[in-house]
Ligand SMILES: N=CN[C@@H](CCC(=O)O)C(=O)O
């Protein structure tokens with residue numbers, strides 16, 4: 001089936017960069033005005049300008065005048081497999097408790113671990129499939145999902161097996177991350193070494209055997225895991241083929257950025273608490289900095305220094321951090337807006353950080369994140385809007401008329 005989109009006001013995010021966009025490159029958004037786009041089955045076939053080249057034959061033609069087409073969002077950091085919700089903590093935070101205080105009293109990640117332990121695998125799978133349907137309809141075309149609400153051998157493996165089933169049964173492309181080092185469970189408080197041993201000796205071999213993960217992640221933070229522990233866990237993950245992605249510098253200048261760079265992390269994520277040293281180190285590395293403005297917004301934390309990072313020449317992606325505790329929203333249109341409003345990223349920069357750089361941050365840059373022949377036809381067709389900047393400007397309003405996932409309309 002060949003679908004031809006004609007008279008597109010602007011076809012945005014075309015081309016195939018060789019490497020994640022960094023610094024000034026983020027603002028250079030390649031696009032074609034008054035364009036046509038042909039998709040064939042699941043993939044992009046070709047594109048051109050109406051004035052310059054007649055489009056090839058097709059089975060169906062859609063007139064897209066006054067509307068934009070852009071690549072779907074690539075959400076490279078989520079915790080979407082979770083049980084229940086944590087709105088009681090949300091109210092506690094309104095009353096003045098901090099994220100760290102709630103965590104120290106058994107709330108936070110431990111509260112989600114308790115709920116997840118009680119939920120059968122089958123139910124967790126069904127609920128996660130429903131979440132993925134909503135996520136796809138909201139414009140996300142590829143996603144990463146972490147474990148980390150298990151914190152026991154059985155529950156971590158349950159989460160990872162659910163993610164594996166989601167990969168098989170959902171059309172959304174998914175990458176899986178092992179985040180057993182999300183928190184030290186209370187029963188290991190006096191012997192954290194034993195928990196780290198359990199992650200390395202009891203869980204990693206099963207992950208290798210059952211091919212349950214692509215990445216290994218550690219919450220490198222005061223009160224969670226130290227940089228030394230982070231390096232150890234990542235090296236163990238690497239020995240079975242997992243690539244590190246780190247939760248770094250969220251609540252404190254934790255050393256997580258440098259630890260991530262040392263282990264060759266694909267990305268270091270969060271970065272709300274950065275000093276000059278961490279910014280310079282990240283900019284000089286090939287590791288992507290993934291910013292999660294939803295978490296800073298929800299926790300009322302300072303936002304990550306996106307402009308300083310870009311000025312230093314860092315490669316930046318943006319993701320939702322969808323989770324029940326610090327970012328209960330999967331909406332990447334909102335992330336796009338928050339990046340412009342709160343991180344002072346230009347619409348072009350924020351769009352490339354939520355699309356192609358997000359794809360790089362989960363090694364899907366050859367298949368997703370931009371419009372290019374041979375890549376998946378994961379596309380967003382807007383309503384009639386005056387300009388690209390209208391999308392993040394009109395925050396809270398969905399300007400997307402149709403979402404295409406691997407060539408099929410899904411809204
Ligand atoms: N920071 C650590 N992990 C999650 C929050 C998890 C939770 O509070 O449940 C995050 O990325 O924000």
Ligand SMILES: [Zn+2]
Nearest residue numbers: 077079247321
């Ligand atoms: Zn996270």
